[in-house]
Structure formats: C-alpha cells, structure tokens
Amino acid sequence: MEHDDDMERVASAALSEAVPPVRPAGVPPEAVPIHAIDLEAHGVGRRPEGKVVFVEGALPGEWAEVRVTRRKPQWEAAEAVAIHRPSPLRVTPRCPHFGLHAGACGGCKMQHIDPGAQVAIKQRALEDNLQRLGKVRPQRMLPAIAGPAWGYRWRARLAVRHVPRKGTVLVGFHERKSRYVADMDTCAVLPPPVSALLQPLRTLIMGLHARERCPQIELACGEGVTALVLRHLEPLDEHDRDLLRAFAAAHPQAAIQWWLQPAGPDSVHRLDAHDGTPPLAYALPEFGIHMPYRPTDFTQVNPHINRVLVARALRLLEVRRDERVIDWFCGLGNFTLPLATQAGAVLGVEGSEALVQRARDNWAHNQQRRGGLAPTAFVARNLFAMTPEQLVADGVAQRWLIDPPREGALALVKALADTVQAARAGGSWPAAGSGAAWQPPTRIVYVSCNPATLARDAGLLVHQAGYRCSAAGVVNMFPHTAHVESIAVFDRVGA
Numbered sequence: 001m002e003h004d005d006d007m008e009r010v011a012s013a014a015l016s017e018a019v020p021p022v023r024p025a026g027v028p029p030e031a032v033p034i035h036a037i038d039l040e041a042h043g044v045g046r047r048p049e050g051k052v053v054f055v056e057g058a059l060p061g062e063w064a065e066v067r068v069t070r071r072k073p074q075w076e077a078a079e080a081v082a083i084h085r086p087s088p089l090r091v092t093p094r095c096p097h098f099g100l101h102a103g104a105c106g107g108c109k110m111q112h113i114d115p116g117a118q119v120a121i122k123q124r125a126l127e128d129n130l131q132r133l134g135k136v137r138p139q140r141m142l143p144a145i146a147g148p149a150w151g152y153r154w155r156a157r158l159a160v161r162h163v164p165r166k167g168t169v170l171v172g173f174h175e176r177k178s179r180y181v182a183d184m185d186t187c188a189v190l191p192p193p194v195s196a197l198l199q200p201l202r203t204l205i206m207g208l209h210a211r212e213r214c215p216q217i218e219l220a221c222g223e224g225v226t227a228l229v230l231r232h233l234e235p236l237d238e239h240d241r242d243l244l245r246a247f248a249a250a251h252p253q254a255a256i257q258w259w260l261q262p263a264g265p266d267s268v269h270r271l272d273a274h275d276g277t278p279p280l281a282y283a284l285p286e287f288g289i290h291m292p293y294r295p296t297d298f299t300q301v302n303p304h305i306n307r308v309l310v311a312r313a314l315r316l317l318e319v320r321r322d323e324r325v326i327d328w329f330c331g332l333g334n335f336t337l338p339l340a341t342q343a344g345a346v347l348g349v350e351g352s353e354a355l356v357q358r359a360r361d362n363w364a365h366n367q368q369r370r371g372g373l374a375p376t377a378f379v380a381r382n383l384f385a386m387t388p389e390q391l392v393a394d395g396v397a398q399r400w401l402i403d404p405p406r407e408g409a410l411a412l413v414k415a416l417a418d419t420v421q422a423a424r425a426g427g428s429w430p431a432a433g434s435g436a437a438w439q440p441p442t443r444i445v446y447v448s449c450n451p452a453t454l455a456r457d458a459g460l461l462v463h464q465a466g467y468r469c470s471a472a473g474v475v476n477m478f479p480h481t482a483h484v485e486s487i488a489v490f491d492r493v494g495a
Contacts, residue, residue, distance in 0.1 A: 024063070031063040037121060039121065041112075043055040054077050054078065056077075057099075059087040060089070062083050062087050090113070103175055105187075106177065107187070108480040126472060130455045130472065132455070134458040140470070142312075145312060150479075151188070151190065153189045157216060159172065159173065162206070169202045170184075172187065193254045201247075222293075225255045225256075225279075227257045258272070258275075280292065292361075298331055309487065310338055313447060320344075321342070321344050326394065327348045328383060333348060337363060346376040347379070347397065349379055350381075351383055383404070384410075399443050401445050402446045408453025409453075410453070417461070421464060442495040446488045448488065451484050
C-alpha cells in the first residue's frame with residue numbers, strides 16, 4: 001500500500017540517523033524518544049535496538065509510552081498512552097471529538113499541533129517529495145498561504161446512520177480508522193452556523209419515514225446560503241418533504257436550501273426551486289468575479305484560502321494583455337475567469353462536459369455583469385489521455401495554469417516533454433493549428449493537491465521538458481488535516 005511505502009521510506013531514513021538521545025531522569029525505560037513527525041502526524045521514534053516506531057499522538061522532542069497496533073520487520077505502528085516531556089508545539093485540541101479515544105472523529109489529524117507548526121510540517125513534506133521523487137529543488141520557497149484555522153470548511157460530506165439500538169441518528173464524519181459514524185454534536189472546522197445544525201439534523205433524520213435509507217448529507221456553503229444535499233435511496237413521501245421544509249424554516253440564520261439526490265450526481269435537484277434563498281455562489285472580489293455553482297460541483301473547500309490562492313497564482317503567472325493562456329483542468333472556471341480579466345485570450349480545458357457547460361455559463365454571467373473579459377473558449381477533453389498531437393493542435397499559449405486532481409497531470413506533462421524532445425531531435429517546432437510554429441509556454445504555474453504527483457510531474461518538466469522550478473510553496477487549504485495543497489512555478493530555460 002502507498003502509506004506502507006511511505007512508512008518504509010521514513011523508517012529507512014530514521015535508521016540512518018544519529019545515536020538516540022540520553023534518557024532524562026524520571027522517564028521510564030519503556031518510553032520511546034520521538035525525534036520527527038510524518039505527514040500523517042505520527043511521531044517518529046526509535047527503540048534502543050534500532051527499530052522505528054510511528055506513534056500516533058506523539059510529537060518531536062517527547063518521550064512516549066506506547067501501545068503497539070501493528071508490527072513490520074523494519075517498523076511498528078503504535079498509539080501513545082502516556083507522554084513525558086511534552087513538546088512546546090503541543091496545544092489543547094479545540095474539538096472534544098478529536099483524539100485517540102474510542103469513537104474519536106477521524107476528520108482531523110493535527111489538532112494537537114500548533115497551527116504554525118502544522119504549516120511547517122507540510123512545507124517540509126513538499127520539499128521532501130520534490131527532492132526525493134522528482135529530484136527537483138526549487139530556486140526559492142514561497143511563503144506559505146494560510147488563513148483561518150477554524151470554521152473554514154464550506155464543503156463537507158457528512159455520513160448519516162440510524163442506530164436503532166441506541167435510539168438515535170448519527171450525523172458527522174467517520175470515526176478514526178473506522179467506517180462507523182462518530183457520535184458528534186459539534187465540529188470546530190465547520191462554519192459555526194453549520195456546526196450548530198449537527199444535533200438538530202440528527203433529530204430531523206430520526207423523524208423521517210425514510211431514515212433507514214438516507215446515508216449522506218453533502219454540505220455546500222455559499223454567500224448567504226447553506227445548501228444541504230440529502231442522499232436518499234427511496235423516494236421521500238410528502239411527510240418527509242414537509243419535515244425538510246419545516247427544518248429550513250426553523251433555522252433561518254443558516255439560510256438552508258435543500259437539494260435531493262435520489263440516484264447519481266446527475267439526479268441532484270432542488271426540493272423547492274423558489275424557496276426564497278439566493279443562488280448558491282462564491283465570489284472572487286479581487287477580480288470582480290461571481291461564480292454560481294451546483295452543490296455537487298467541485299469547488300475548493302476553503303473559500304478564504306481559495307481567494308488568496310487565485311490571486312497568488314495570477315501574480316506568479318504574470319500574464320500580459322497580448323498573451324494567450326491555457327487553463328488545464330479548469331473546472332467551473334475558478335482560475336479561468338480571473339485569467340480572462342488579464343489575458344488577451346484564454347482556453348479552458350476540462351474532462352467533464354457538465355463542468356465545461358457550467359464554465360461557459362459562468363463566463364457569460366460575468367461578462368454580462370462586468371464586461372471586459374477576454375475571448376475565452378472551453379472544451380471538454382480527457383486530459384489523462386493527452387497526446388503531443390492534441391497539444392500542438394490546441395495552439396500556442398505563452399502561459400499555462402495546471403490545476404489537476406490528486407492523480408496529477410502526467411499525460412499532459414509527458415505530451416509536453418515528448419514534443420520538446422522531438423523538436424530538439426528534429427531541429428524545429430511542429431506547425432500549430434494556425435500554421436505558425438508551435439512553441440511551449442514560457443511559464444507554467446502548477447497548483448497541486450498531492451505533493452507526490454506534483455513531484456513526479458516536476459521531474460518530467462525539469463529533466464525532460466527544459467524547465468526550471470523557479471519557486472514552490474504550500475497552501476494550507478485544510479488546517480488540522482494531513483492534506484497538502486501546494487503551488488509551483490516552472491520557467492522555460494532560455495526563454
């Protein structure tokens with residue numbers, strides 16, 4: 001498994017480190033010294049005989065008494081049962097459902113770590129992945145993008161489960177290392193008005209005739225509205241529909257907008273199209289952009305960080321009015337529409353026809369609102385099957401923005417590298433669709449949600465496509481979790 005491979009790598013590095021520290025007076029002989037921390041927030045320690053131990057709940061500089069949960073030849077996984085010499089990085093978790101206790105919520109991994117230290121851990125993980133997997137060292141590290149540590153999560157998928165033997169319904173995230181739903185009545189990373197709905201939602205679902213067949217509520221907050229998408233595996237009768245309406249009326253501060261999902265994502269529809277709530281949307285005020293969307297569309301979880309991320313990406317891209325830009329994996333147009341306020345022409349490419357249509361609608365919506373957007377085309381294409389021929393057919397663009405899912409942009413980056421190498425071998429660039437010679441972009445800004453696939457793609461860009469990694473830095477989109485978002489800049493050597 002991928003996580004096991006990461007543990008083997010960390011364990012190998014730990015085994016090569018220096019002699020363990022001297023045990024302080026008063027620390028029991030069975031306590032393990034912790035000298036590092038991995039991205040999953042496991043303290044990394046080493047027993048006297050040299051075996052590496054990954055300890056949940058332990059931090060660097062501490063000594064931990066542990067309970068082993070898994071054994072491998074080179075390493076062990078364990079939980080801390082007692083901590084000696086607590087680290088100055090340790091803080092009191094805000095959420096009562098966080099921890100190692102039975103039934104603890106599995107939504108967060110790092111609430112016991114100072115938020116600034118969390119960002120430093122993620123920055124180290126980014127640098128480590130770039131150097132180890134991509135053999136790439138950025139020329140400079142960008143300051144981390146960070147924001148509110150609490151109440152930031154405007155999107156979430158809440159599990160729902162009726163538990164007859166307890167006479168209750170559970171609504172929330174899954175328990176740590178379990179498929180059971182955590183028994184939680186608050187959540188510190190959800191917006192406070194939404195956290196306050198968790199207990200009332202339990203009562204609501206308990207009253208539904210269809211409570212056994214409602215496994216999930218998807219949350220999407222917009223500006224002035226809270227969309228709740230109820231997944232139901234049998235039709236809702238009028239009694240249940242009336243309960244949903246009454247729930248929304250009883251919580252006006254949340255401006256609840258009910259959506260129903262009887263089947264797949266395409267089946268999602270409003271319970272009442274004219275319920276008085278505003279359309280679901282978010283804003284990018286620095287660019288005058290207003291983005292309507294559906295609650296099941298992909299949007300960033302953290303709107304505060306998204307605004308800063310979009311602004312930084314465009315500053316790093318340094319687009320001019322006479323340049324053409326391609327936004328790969330453009331989605332709804334989160335980067336495309338701001339780019340259209342600065343560039344001469346923009347092409348947005350996305351794999352989903354539905355999202356492409358939504359992006360076109362958003363471009364027209366913003367053109368009508370503010371005018372002045374550059375000519376922008378959107379096309380649907382499988383970017384995981386990109387070829388050099390298709391790349392050249394898309395024409396010359398001086399700047400690229402790449403924002404792929406966790407799988408990264410391997411096919412796209414490989415198509416670029418193959419085209420560059422073929423031109424080197426043949427002595428000329430291929431003809432683009434207009435008949436002019438195709439040229440690779442002079443600058444690429446790559447926004448990543450997986451440091452491992454970013455590192456892999458960075459290796460291709462640097463070692464095969466003729467780019468240097470000018471800068472990179474982390475984006476703390478998900479405080480208190482192990483998720484690492486990042487941004488990197490690649491400049492064409494000699495451009």
